[in-house]
Amino acid sequence: MSPLLGWGLAALAVVGGFLAYGWQGLVLAISVVVFWLLLQFSRALRVMRGAAANPVGHTDNAVMLQARLRPGMRMLQVVTLTRSLGRKVADDPETFVWQDPAGDAVQVVLARDVVGEVRLLRGTVATAAPPADA
Structure with missing residues (x-):
């Protein structure tokens, strides 16, 4: 409202x-x-x-969080979904990031306390070393 x-x-x-x-x-x-x-x-x-009980900028699953976020949501609704405060990465526009344990992150751009843009940032995929020939 x-x-x-x-x-x-x-x-x-x-x-x-x-x-x-x-x-x-x-x-x-x-x-x-x-x-x-x-x-x-x-x-x-x-x-x-x-x-307050969770680390700053942490989410359980960044992909699921990104699917649930919509432009127009208020910051309080985003914090309710993540159960964590976002890590602030920029001031103008106000940008927050939540990262999951796998390295994926969700970047949320706010305009006047309202979600304007949501981006999913994929973490680097660790490639396994090829097996050594014996």
Whole structure:
């Protein structure tokens, strides 16, 4: 949801509550808005607490992560999927990387906290040495 839309709905609820029920409606509307903000804050803290338990820039499988990411997702949704904070590799545009144990990585380019581009970076494939002739 757009922040502008969310704050607009909150203001509409406060004004509507006051017009419909007076000061009791105003108090109820403000209580509902504060409760909604606390729910959003609690969700963000839960995601960050889960991400704090994992190494920065780590994902279990980069290919599966890349398949689940879509342009338009918010950074909090990406951190929820990876259960890890991304390793920042560039500032303009803001770019983060998550790498799996096999060496594959997913590069996510953000524009204003929204995923703009997702790239899968394949790791170098280790080639086995040819067997020595006896």
